[in-house]
Every structure is written in structure tokens, then in C-alpha cells.
Amino acid sequence: MKTxxxxxxxxLEVSEISDREWRVSDTRSAAEGxxxxxxxxxxxxxxxxxxxxxxxxxxxxFRSFDxxxxxxxx
Numbered sequence: 001m002k003t004x005x006x007x008x009x010x011x012l013e014v015s016e017i018s019d020r021e022w023r024v025s026d027t028r029s030a031a032e033g034x035x036x037x038x039x040x041x042x043x044x045x046x047x048x049x050x051x052x053x054x055x056x057x058x059x060x061x062f063r064s065f066d067x068x069x070x071x072x073x074x
Contacts, residue, residue: 012038012073020044024072039072041065 006015013036015023020043025036039052048068050060062068 012069014041014069024069026072041068041072 006013008014011026011028013025013027015025017023017040022041023037024039024041026038027036037053039050042049042051043065044061046063048062048065050062050068050071052058052060052072060068060071062071
């Protein structure tokens with residue numbers, strides 16, 4: 001059974017869902033009483049698709065994981 005990785009980067013907690021999917025939370029917002037989940041990142045053919053919570057149907061694409069994560073950092 002594979003162990004999924006969890007790490008902090010750019011002030012966000014990133015939890016690996018699969019080899020190509022990550023769940024991104026902002027633990028600082030949880031301390032303020034806001035929902036911590038901010039979005040998901042999916043790797044597709046060398047690109048990284050970002051889905052932000054609260055923006056249904058909107059997808060943005062980036063060439064690097066860090067750039068995708070930066071989109072969720074705002």
C-alpha cells in the first residue's frame with residue numbers, strides 16, 4: 001500500500017491524493033474559522049490544472065507545480 005505524501009510549501013499544506021493529484025489547504029484560514037480547503041492540482045500531459053474552491057467550472061493551467069500552487073496561495 002502506497003503512503004501518500006503531505007508537505008508544506010508556500011504557506012500551504014499539500015496532500016497527495018495520487019501520483020498526479022494534490023489537495024491544497026490553507027491551515028492559516030482554518031485558524032481564523034474559514035474552511036481550509038482552497039483547491040486541487042491535477043497533472044495533465046506536462047501541465048498542471050488548478051481547480052479553486054469557490055470558482056466552479058474555472059480551470060487554469062501552468063507549466064510548473066510551483067506556479068500552480070502560487071495560484072492557490074492568494
